[in-house]
Amino acid sequence: MRSIDNFTFQGAPSRGLSFELLFSALNASVSGIIITDNQQPDNPIIYCNEAFEKISGYTRSEIIGHNCRFLQGKDRAQKARQLIAEAVKNEETCRVEIRNYRKNGDLFWNELFMAPVKDKGGSVTHFIGVQNDITLRKKAELELIEQKAVMEEQVKERTAKLRESEAFLSSIIQTVRESLLVLDPDFKVISANDHFFKTFKVNSQETLGKLLYDLGNGQWNIEKLKELLVKILPTNNPVLDFEVEHEFPHIGKKLMLLNAYRIELEGQYKDRILIAIEDITERREIERRKDDFLSIASHELKTPLTSIKGFMQMLKRLQPSGLPEQYHAIFEKVNLSIDRLNGLITDLLDVSRIQSGNIEIHKDTFNFDKMVMDAVDQMQSLSSSHKIICTGSTGVMVTADEQQLVQVLNNLLANAIKYSPHSSEIFVHISKVSDYVKVSVRDTGVGINLEDQQRVFQRFFRGAEFQKKFAGMGIGLYVCEQIIKNHNGTIWLESEKNHGSTFNFTIPIEP
Numbered sequence: 399m400r401s402i403d404n405f406t407f408q409g410a411p412s413r414g415l416s417f418e419l420l421f422s423a424l425n426a427s428v429s430g431i432i433i434t435d436n437q438q439p440d441n442p443i444i445y446c447n448e449a450f451e452k453i454s455g456y457t458r459s460e461i462i463g464h465n466c467r468f469l470q471g472k473d474r475a476q477k478a479r480q481l482i483a484e485a486v487k488n489e490e491t492c493r494v495e496i497r498n499y500r501k502n503g504d505l506f507w508n509e510l511f512m513a514p515v516k517d518k519g520g521s522v523t524h525f526i527g528v529q530n531d532i533t534l535r536k537k538a539e540l541e542l543i544e545q546k547a548v549m550e551e552q553v554k555e556r557t558a559k560l561r562e563s564e565a566f567l568s569s570i571i572q573t574v575r576e577s578l579l580v581l582d583p584d585f586k587v588i589s590a591n592d593h594f595f596k597t598f599k600v601n602s603q604e605t606l607g608k609l610l611y612d613l614g615n616g617q618w619n620i621e622k623l624k625e626l627l628v629k630i631l632p633t634n635n636p637v638l639d640f641e642v643e644h645e646f647p648h649i650g651k652k653l654m655l656l657n658a659y660r661i662e663l664e665g666q667y668k669d670r671i672l673i674a675i676e677d678i679t680e681r682r683e684i685e686r687r688k689d690d691f692l693s694i695a696s697h698e699l700k701t702p703l704t705s706i707k708g709f710m711q712m713l714k715r716l717q718p719s720g721l722p723e724q725y726h727a728i729f730e731k732v733n734l735s736i737d738r739l740n741g742l743i744t745d746l747l748d749v750s751r752i753q754s755g756n757i758e759i760h761k762d763t764f765n766f767d768k769m770v771m772d773a774v775d776q777m778q779s780l781s782s783s784h785k786i787i788c789t790g791s792t793g794v795m796v797t798a799d800e801q802q803l804v805q806v807l808n809n810l811l812a813n814a815i816k817y818s819p820h821s822s823e824i825f826v827h828i829s830k831v832s833d834y835v836k837v838s839v840r841d842t843g844v845g846i847n848l849e850d851q852q853r854v855f856q857r858f859f860r861g862a863e864f865q866k867k868f869a870g871m872g873i874g875l876y877v878c879e880q881i882i883k884n885h886n887g888t889i890w891l892e893s894e895k896n897h898g899s900t901f902n903f904t905i906p907i908e909p
C-alpha cells in the first residue's frame with residue numbers, strides 16, 4: 399500500500415475512517431490526485447495516486463518532490479498557470495483547464511481542481527489537486543469550434559450567392575415586358591417591377607404594402623380570382639390565364655391576362671405569390687380583326703363561287719351534242735376544283751361561325767350506325783388508296799345534329815387517309831358505352847409526337863414536321879372539337895409517332 403511519506407495530518411481523520419481506508423479510496427479514484435506541501439520550498443508534490451501516474455505517464459518516483467510545473471514542459475505561457483499561481487497566493491480554490499504533457503511528450507488537457515488545506519491556526523499547509531484527462535472532450539470541443547467556423551464560412555458564401563442570385567433575379571424582373579407583383583401570404587404587395595408602375599401609371603407609395611384587392615379602383619377585387627389565389631399557397635396550383643376586363647384608373651378600359659404562381663427562394667423566404675399581368679387588349683383586338691377578315695373574306699368568296707357552280711350546271715345542261723371526250727374530262731376537273739374550293743371556304747366559314755358563337759345545332763333523332771356507315775361509304779367512294787374497315791355497332795337512335803356529326807366523321811376519316819400515305823387500311827369502330835355512343839377512327843400512319851398531341855385541336859394548328867408534305871389549314875380538328883363540345887361530348891386521341899393515331903369521340907345518346 400502506498401505510504402503517505404512525510405505527510406502528517408493535523409488531527410485525526412473525521413467520521414472514524416482510518417488513514418489506510420482513506421488512502422485506498424484515493425488510489426481507487428479514476429481522477430489523478432496529488433498533494434503538495436505548501437510549507438516546503440517550491441511547493442513540492444508529496445503524494446500522487448495511481449490514476450495520476452497513469453494520466454501523466456510518469457512513475458511515482460519521478461513525481462514526488464517536483465513542483466507541478468514539470469507537467470507543462472515548455473508550454474509556460476498559459477493563462478491557466480497564472481490562475482493557479484494567483485489561487486496559491488490568495489490561498490483559494492481554483493478550477494482550470496490546462497495543457498499538460500505526458501512523459502512521452504503527448505499533449506493532454508487536464509481539468510484541474512485545486513484546493514488549499516489549512517491547519518487549525520488557519521495557515522495553508524498543503525494543496526490538493528484533482529485532475530481529469532479531458533483531452534477527448536477538448537478535442538471534440540475544438541472540432542466543434544472548427545466545424546462552426548467552417549459552417550459560418552459556408553453560410554457566408556451561401557448568403558453571398560443568394561444575394562447575387564437575388565440581384566440577378568431582380569434585374570430580370572425589372573427588364574421583363576410583363577407587369578409583375580410579389581405578394582406575401584396575406585396578399586399584400588411586397589414588390590412590383592417598373593413595368594407594372596409604367597403600365598398602370600401608379601407609383602410605389604400607392605402600391606407597396608397595399609392589399610392586392612385595394613389597388614387602383616379595386617380592379618383585382620374579384621370573387622373568382624380571390625378563390626383561386628387563396629388556393630395557391632396550400633395547393634401550389636397556379637392561376638392560369640385569368641382574364642380581367644376593367645375600366646382601370648388612368649389607363650381606361652383594358653383586357654388583362656393574369657397568371658399567378660407560388661414562389662420560394664430556399665433559405666430566404668417561403669410562400670410568396672408572383673403575379674404576372676399582361677395587357678392583351680391590343681392582341682385581342684388584332685385577333686378580332688383577323689377573325690372579322692376571315693369571316694368577310696370567306697363570305698365574299700362564297701358568293702361568286704356559288705354563281706360559278708350555277709353557271710357550270712347551266713353549261714352542262716346547254717352543252718351541244720357531239721362534243722369531244724376531252725371536253726367532258728375538263729368539265730369534270732373544273733367541277734371537282736369548284737367543290738374542293740367550296741369545301742375549303744365552308745371550313746373557313748365554320749371557323750368564323752364558331753368564333754362568333756353563331757354555329758347552330760339542328761337536332762334530329764336518327765339511326766347512329768347508319769349515319770356512320772353512310773359517312774364511311776361516302777368517304778370510301780372517294781378513296782381508292784385505303785380500305786376503311788368498320789366494326790361494332792351501337793344499335794341506338796341518337797338525338798343530335800346529324801350533319802355536324804357527319805362533318806366530324808369526314809374530317810377524322812380524311813385525316814386518317816391523308817396522314818397514312820404508306821398504309822392501306824383505316825379502322826372505324828363504333829360502340830355503345832353506358833348512355834353514350836363512341837366512335838374510334840384508327841390509322842397506322844405518321845402518328846403525332848407528344849408535344850403536338852396537346853395542340854392538334856387548336857385553331858390553325860398544323861404539325862410542323864408535315865406542314866409541307868400534307869396540304870391543309872389546321873381547321874378540321876378544331877371544328878370537330880367544337881361540334882363535339884356543343885353536343886356535350888368529348889374528343890381525344892391516342893397516338894404514337896410513326897405508328898399511327900386513334901381519334902375517339904363520345905356523345906350522349908340523349909342530349
Ligand code: ADP
Nearest residue numbers: 813814817845854860861870871872873874875
Ligand atoms: P390539317 O389536317 O388541315 O392540318 P387538322 O385540324 O385536321 O388540320 O389537323 C391538325 C394537325 O393535326 C395536322 O396538321 C396534323 O399535324 C395533325 N393530325 C391530324 N390528324 C392526324 C392523323 N390522323 N395522323 C397524324 N397527324 C394528324
